[in-house]
Amino acid sequence: MAKKELVEKEKREKAVLENERQNVEEELEHLREFMLAEVDVEPDEGDAEIFEREKNAALIAVLEGKLKDIEAALRSMEKGRYGICERCEQPIEAERLEVKPDATLCLNCQQEVERLSRRNRPQRQFNW
Numbered sequence: 001m002a003k004k005e006l007v008e009k010e011k012r013e014k015a016v017l018e019n020e021r022q023n024v025e026e027e028l029e030h031l032r033e034f035m036l037a038e039v040d041v042e043p044d045e046g047d048a049e050i051f052e053r054e055k056n057a058a059l060i061a062v063l064e065g066k067l068k069d070i071e072a073a074l075r076s077m078e079k080g081r082y083g084i085c086e087r088c089e090q091p092i093e094a095e096r097l098e099v100k101p102d103a104t105l106c107l108n109c110q111q112e113v114e115r116l117s118r119r120n121r122p123q124r125q126f127n128w
């Protein structure tokens, strides 16, 4: 790929990431407001309310993780290291970056990291 095309591509990806970061931040703010809001729960609606809150807490954790990934990707762009795997230093697959512009690991390393973290905490993995 020509250098100019590469710069153009990176500019587009940066715009996508910045846009995504804004969306995630707005959603986080919204969710946190919901969590802070005083709730007046009818006794028979208590379970649903608790379920909503648990779902929200999980979503907040996922979004916070995503925000971190986005920021890491933006930082690596500034350093001119965008698209380079943080673990093995190989270029991240172009198709992977199309789907997940905030990826900081190549597919191999991502799978390896997920495998290791699954072993440590058997939790449901959210696939963003």
Ligand SMILES: [Zn+2]
Pocket: 085, 086, 087, 088, 089, 090, 105, 106, 107, 108, 109, 110
């Ligand atoms: Zn890698």
